[in-house]
Amino acid sequence: MQVLVDAREKLDIQWEHPTSELAANQVKLFHGTGLDQEQFAQYASTIHVLWQDRAIKKAYDRRREFQISDSVSYFLDELERIARFDYVPSTKDILHCRKATKGVYEFTIRIQNIPFLFVDVGGQRTQRQKWTKCFDSSVTSIIFLVSTSEFDQVLAEDRKTNRLEESKNIFDTIVNNVAFQKISIILFLNKTDLLALKVRNPETDIRWYYPQFTGNPHSILDVQNFILQMFMNVRRNQRSAAIYHHFTNAVDTQNIQVVFNSVKDTILQRNLAALMLQ
Numbered sequence: 001m002q003v004l005v006d007a008r009e010k011l012d013i014q015w016e017h018p019t020s021e022l023a024a025n026q027v028k029l030f031h032g033t034g035l036d037q038e039q040f041a042q043y044a045s046t047i048h049v050l051w052q053d054r055a056i057k058k059a060y061d062r063r064r065e066f067q068i069s070d071s072v073s074y075f076l077d078e079l080e081r082i083a084r085f086d087y088v089p090s091t092k093d094i095l096h097c098r099k100a101t102k103g104v105y106e107f108t109i110r111i112q113n114i115p116f117l118f119v120d121v122g123g124q125r126t127q128r129q130k131w132t133k134c135f136d137s138s139v140t141s142i143i144f145l146v147s148t149s150e151f152d153q154v155l156a157e158d159r160k161t162n163r164l165e166e167s168k169n170i171f172d173t174i175v176n177n178v179a180f181q182k183i184s185i186i187l188f189l190n191k192t193d194l195l196a197l198k199v200r201n202p203e204t205d206i207r208w209y210y211p212q213f214t215g216n217p218h219s220i221l222d223v224q225n226f227i228l229q230m231f232m233n234v235r236r237n238q239r240s241a242a243i244y245h246h247f248t249n250a251v252d253t254q255n256i257q258v259v260f261n262s263v264k265d266t267i268l269q270r271n272l273a274a275l276m277l278q
């Protein structure tokens with residue numbers, strides 16, 4: 001909320017209720033890194049008052065101009081429940097948390113009794129030099145996640161590079177890497193839910209970032225297909241293996257269930273021949 005209070009001020013957005021200024025001053029007074037449950041409960045009502053003020057919502061709608069987590073609105077909408085003393089995080093709450101991957105995490109999932117090793121690496125710039133260590137001859141597929149809703153945002157790392165462009169450039173280096181020519185790539189065009197909200201937001205427009213976009217900027221299908229084509233077009237001729245794609249919403253367990261089943265089939269089919277030989 002401190003970030004939003006600060007953004008409202010810098011963006012010169014007028015309070016809907018002038019009394020919110022008092023609540024804002026109270027929030028600004030907090031200097032610390034964490035709150036215990038009791039302190040949090042005390043702040044919750046103040047934060048709630050601010051979140052209800054249209055000025056803060058307006059600042060949030062302009063968040064492409066500053067850095068704030070996409071899950072902020074989810075947690076602020078759920079504030080009353082979260083501030084309760086008997087609060088226990090739900091699966092959905094946990095899925096909305098942001099914890100950047102620092103390092104390399106490995107876990108095995110058995111698919112039709114065949115153990116598949118999944119390797120999770122961090123996407124932030126500082127994490128990428130760790131990727132090369134994970135790429136050896138045993139890699140059968142690469143799952144690449146793109147935040148499609150970030151077409152109007154800049155990197156937290158340098159505050160100037162467009163996030164979708166950065167993602168596309170990394171995808172380019174992977175897709176066109178000679179070492180991965182025969183490895184299937186599964187592209188997840190993720191954050192579909194946030195993209196759906198964004199195409200309706202009058203504070204932004206994909207054409208401001210991609211003037212070559214000729215579709216309807218308020219149609220999620222048009223925007224999704226444009227981004228898909230943009231990523232598919234980076235592929236150069238030497239690549240022989242397929243690039244599969246899925247439109248995903250990683251915080252929707254039902255969607256991920258369907259996508260995972262499909263990915264499972266892809267991985268199994270593509271590797272069946274090799275597995276039978278073992």
Ligand SMILES: Nc1nc2c(ncn2[C@@H]2O[C@H](COP(=O)(O)OP(=O)(O)OP(=O)(O)O)[C@@H](O)[C@H]2O)c(=O)[nH]1
Pocket residue numbers: 069070071095096097098099100101102121122123124145190191192193194248249250251
């Ligand atoms: N609404 C919504 N939020 C998402 C979706 N996918 C991820 N998030 C949120 O985006 C934030 C970042 O997700 P992470 O899983 O940490 O992303 P990551 O790509 O692993 O990030 P690094 O570990 O830094 O590479 C979290 O707050 C997630 O809850 C999505 O499809 N929809």
Ligand SMILES: [Mg+2]
Pocket residue numbers: 099100101120121122123
């Ligand atoms: Mg991660």
